[in-house]
Amino acid sequence: MEVLMRQILSIFFLLTLFIVVLLSCSEPSGPLDVSNPTESILTVTLEETSSLHTNAVNRVSVFAGELELEIDSKGDYQAVAVWTQCPDDNFSSYAIYRSGTPGIASNPGSADTSVVFSSVSGTAWIDTGISEGNTYYYAVRTMNSDDLDSWSNEDSVVVPAAAPPSPSILTGVYTGDGPFGQITLGWTECPDSDFYRYNLYRSNTPDIEGNPSSAEIVSTSEEIGNTAYEDNEVEGLTPYYYAVETLNESQLSSWSNEVSVTTPDLTPRLTVFFIDPSHNDYYSGDAILLRTPDNNYYLIDGGDRAGSWSCGIEKVLPLLDSLGADSLDGIVATHPHSDHIGGLIGVLENVPVATVWDSGFPYSTATYLAYLQAIDDNGSDFITPRRGDLLNWDENLTVECIHPVEPLGGDANNASIVLRITFENVSFLFTGDLETTGGENVILSALSQGLIDDISADVLKVGHHGSSTSTSYSWLQAVDPDYAAIEVGYGNPYGHPHTEVVQRLENYGALVYRTDQDGTFILSTDGNTLEVYP
Known part of the structure; x- marks a missing residue:
């Protein structure tokens, strides 16, 4: 009986085991253990591209994987995106998205850029395609082999707006001379490394910055x-x-201050400076500087010199310097007396002189010999003009030699070069120390014979400092001057100008100007009218 019970129990155990095995084989399998990939943590920073060259090596050592580094970026900024590595075994890829609006994860289609990285260690990207003045949003999407995804946090960068270049400070000044107009402009240098170009605008109306189309660009660099x-x-x-408009490489611009310069009257003029030869109540002489319409300079006589003083050095050279003239186109030495050529020596020793016209009257004083030596040292051409010669001083002028004529005779004063200079409708007559007998009457005779066409002049440089030996009434009738200019030193021992000559001039109706009373005075003409600046 006991044996029978053990057999029954064994059969029951086997049967139970069979049923369990059977049930286990027929039971369906449960769900797989699957999940979304681990989310990355994204950090995006903004940096200027100017720092890229110095930091590129260090950055490459940190960024692993499929990093495309664009050193020569066109922008001034770049965004550097770095995210944590996915720890999952079934990682498939990363995709980083960029958009101009937030919410990339909910609307990936709004992104304008996406870059895929298939290596799990590819966790960095440099975005060089950003531009100034914009905000950019970024997010990283991680995919696994089960086609499941996860999104990182969204990060953003704000790219500052481009700054315009530093403005220049502009200055302008009129630097023209005579009829030659010129305005000189200068401005401060742009200190910016992204400088591109200067545009200098000019207009006849103000507010160029507000209305550039009303102006013209006169210079660009x-x-x-x-x-x-x-x-x-x-x-x-x-x-x-x-x-001045300054532009940078981003084509942004800044404007300088606006300057205004008004030009003077640039009508071509013949201007004659009657220089006061006075010094220590003694010296007399002639010293006359001409500036022609074409801005050439000619000197008729140069006053006296004595001891350490020279009219040429003390009076003529400072005047030339004030006019911006560093040379003379010509000198006329009317005759060899010291009070006419003494000052020319200092002039010849200090400035280049192209041509010297000399009367050719033979003279052997120490002053005259020093004057000849100065001409030689200067390298000037030496010419002795005679009646009928035309001197080529300026295409706007007619410069006629009225006197002397051969033979010169024995009086240096009456061998003086006499020039009639005409600018359109205005004439000047320069007479040196010409006297009535042996000088004026020779010219009047030639005029009556038709050997000279005309000696009339609006301005008469009175002969021989207003001495009674010159300026006869017949002479005044032939010249018919409106103005009389007397070159004479204050307090000279000769009593020049003599009262009867001044009275004769005034009675004739000429306006008399004299250096001993008026100092240096100026007569200037546009060819039609005369202006006097005493």
């Missing part, structure tokens, strides 16, 4: 150090406005 311009295309009595 891409050289950062080119900060000056001379505007020679200007007209007289006209206001000109200038402003």
